[in-house]
Amino acid sequence: MIAYGVFTSRREQNRQRYRSDKFYRGTFAILIVVLVAQLFVVAAAAELFVAEKRIEPETRAIESRRRELASEEERYAPLLRKLRILTSLRSLIVNRTPSSRLISNIEEGFSANEQVGLIELKLSNRFDPNDPNSKDDFTILITGAIKAASRNPTAVLTDFTKTLEERLPKGANVGIVRNAVVQGAEAFVPFDLRIHYVSK
Amino acid sequence: MMQFLSSYPWRYYLKTFFRKGRTVRGVLLVKEDRVSILSPVGGKLVFSGGLRELKGAPSLTNSSIAGSDTAFRRKALANRAVNHLFEWIFVVDIPEVQIHQIDSQRYGSTRDLTSRRVTELVPSVLKADLADWELVNSKLEPVEQDTTPVCILWGLPKSVIKNLEGWSRQLGSVVSAILPLPLVLLEQSITLSPTGFNVVLTSNHTVIALSQDGEIRLITRVDPIKRLGASQIDATMGSFGDTFPEIAQLPARFISSDLSSAELANETKDFSVPVVSTSPSEFLDLEEIIQGYRVAPLEAFALYRALCLVPPNPHH
Numbered sequence: 001m002i003a004y005g006v007f008t009s010r011r012e013q014n015r016q017r018y019r020s021d022k023f024y025r026g027t028f029a030i031l032i033v034v035l036v037a038q039l040f041v042v043a044a045a046a047e048l049f050v051a052e053k054r055i056e057p058e059t060r061a062i063e064s065r066r067r068e069l070a071s072e073e074e075r076y077a078p079l080l081r082k083l084r085i086l087t088s089l090r091s092l093i094v095n096r097t098p099s100s101r102l103i104s105n106i107e108e109g110f111s112a113n114e115q116v117g118l119i120e121l122k123l124s125n126r127f128d129p130n131d132p133n134s135k136d137d138f139t140i141l142i143t144g145a146i147k148a149a150s151r152n153p154t155a156v157l158t159d160f161t162k163t164l165e166e167r168l169p170k171g172a173n174v175g176i177v178r179n180a181v182v183q184g185a186e187a188f189v190p191f192d193l194r195i196h197y198v199s200k
Numbered sequence: 201m202m203q204f205l206s207s208y209p210w211r212y213y214l215k216t217f218f219r220k221g222r223t224v225r226g227v228l229l230v231k232e233d234r235v236s237i238l239s240p241v242g243g244k245l246v247f248s249g250g251l252r253e254l255k256g257a258p259s260l261t262n263s264s265i266a267g268s269d270t271a272f273r274r275k276a277l278a279n280r281a282v283n284h285l286f287e288w289i290f291v292v293d294i295p296e297v298q299i300h301q302i303d304s305q306r307y308g309s310t311r312d313l314t315s316r317r318v319t320e321l322v323p324s325v326l327k328a329d330l331a332d333w334e335l336v337n338s339k340l341e342p343v344e345q346d347t348t349p350v351c352i353l354w355g356l357p358k359s360v361i362k363n364l365e366g367w368s369r370q371l372g373s374v375v376s377a378i379l380p381l382p383l384v385l386l387e388q389s390i391t392l393s394p395t396g397f398n399v400v401l402t403s404n405h406t407v408i409a410l411s412q413d414g415e416i417r418l419i420t421r422v423d424p425i426k427r428l429g430a431s432q433i434d435a436t437m438g439s440f441g442d443t444f445p446e447i448a449q450l451p452a453r454f455i456s457s458d459l460s461s462a463e464l465a466n467e468t469k470d471f472s473v474p475v476v477s478t479s480p481s482e483f484l485d486l487e488e489i490i491q492g493y494r495v496a497p498l499e500a501f502a503l504y505r506a507l508c509l510v511p512p513n514p515h516h
Contacts, residue, residue, distance in 0.1 A: 001509055004376060004512070006334050007332055007378035008377065009365060011365070016374050
């Protein structure tokens with residue numbers, strides 16, 4: 001036997017080296033894989049394109065609606081701001097004890113004690129409207145009078161004070177500023193009470 | 201890259217995506233006056249001669265076009281499965297083939313046969329740079345395999361190699377080897393007569409080799425017998441016989457793919473040594489191996505020998 005490739009050129013010998021069926025078949029398989037992958041990519045791109053075309057009117061409508069809503073949001077921004085504040089104050093408003101209720105409770109106290117009469121009632125509230133966390137802080141100053149002819153006015157005032165504490169919401173502090181003390185022959189003995197109530 | 205893609209056998213691999221391809225080999229004898237082919241058709245080797253006149257046939261002198269619409273492709277290559285897995289072995293006979301005997305000690309260890317090296321080995325060599333060179337040992341095997349004392353240097357013009365490779369490339373096939381016809385015939389002759397004179401007669405050369413146990417001891421190339429005459433060849437053989445008298449006593453075997461047995465016998469009748477003319481009858485199994493061999497039995501068998509001489513592609 002002589003050598004394979006005898007009297008063939010270097011170029012032909014190089015061809016012999018790579019022109020094997022295995023090499024060609026491998027290359028062909030790679031090319032097929034690449035081709036199929038490209039077909040898949042093209043098919044996927046076409047499908048996406050068709051889908052995009054199909055939902056384009058819907059997309060446009062949604063975009064238009066979105067713009068509309070944005071302008072509406074802008075228009076109602078002050079109102080929304082107020083709503084947000086109100087929402088934050090909601091619990092405060094719901095649980096708030098109105099001053100009218102305190103006065104009503106005081107009136108009930110006077111009704112329950114016939115010997116005690118009301119001369120003046122001053123109500124003040126230290127609520128800060130600029131502070132969202134501010135609470136009602138009521139101070140009520142009552143000036144009244146007790147009939148001197150009856151039993152001891154001091155005892156009557158003490159009973160009246162207890163009645164008020166029962167009638168007023170829990171936490172209300174009732175204090176005697178000026179006791180009902182008989183000083184002469186007046187028919188009525190004056191007294192001053194101070195009620196302090198902070199809403200919870 | 202572009203060349204690779206342009207010559208890629210798309211159609212073949214589309215057809216055979218799920219099955220393995222099979223390498224097929226064919227031998228083409230290309231001479232100035234004759235082109236013959238031997239390759240499998242339907243699992244059997246089929247020989248066809250007289251193809252030179254067909255348009256698109258390979259040529260030694262110019263690069264012919266082996267397109268798909270040529271007569272050679274349609275007639276000679278029909279059913280021969282010539283595709284990119286096809287491997288050609290060309291057997292050529294041209295006057296420019298050079299044969300020189302080399303002393304392996306002179307050849308040394310260097311294996312690179314440049315034209316300069318060839319000129320150093322054989323100062324009388326002609327146009328060393330225009331030829332490609334191959335060195336074989338005395339058993340006509342690669343010298344790298346076994347370096348024998350006698351080596352034989354063969355030279356073939358680069359233009360011939362270029363033409364044949366170009367022709368094969370047009371068919372998308374590969375060239376396994378290009379063998380000079382004298383080399384094939386000499387191997388065939390030595391196989392039949394391992395010891396004695398082996399004389400190869402072709403249209404362009406007469407190769408005289410003296411072999412012993414299948415190894416060549418002396419070899420020379422002279423002009424063809426028709427030009428030189430039998431007496432000159434007889435004289436050369438006589439000088440060889442002086443060197444190895446014990447071997448020279450044996451009958452000389454003559455072989456030729458050009459001459460018929462009768463022509464060969466006629467040419468050798470005046471030789472001073474006993475002559476054995478190689479005849480097709482010596483190849484008993486020829487009929488079983490090759491279909492269509494009767495056209496030119498020795499030529500068909502020479503192509504068959506060439507097919508057996510070249511080993512399978514080591515890269516496959």
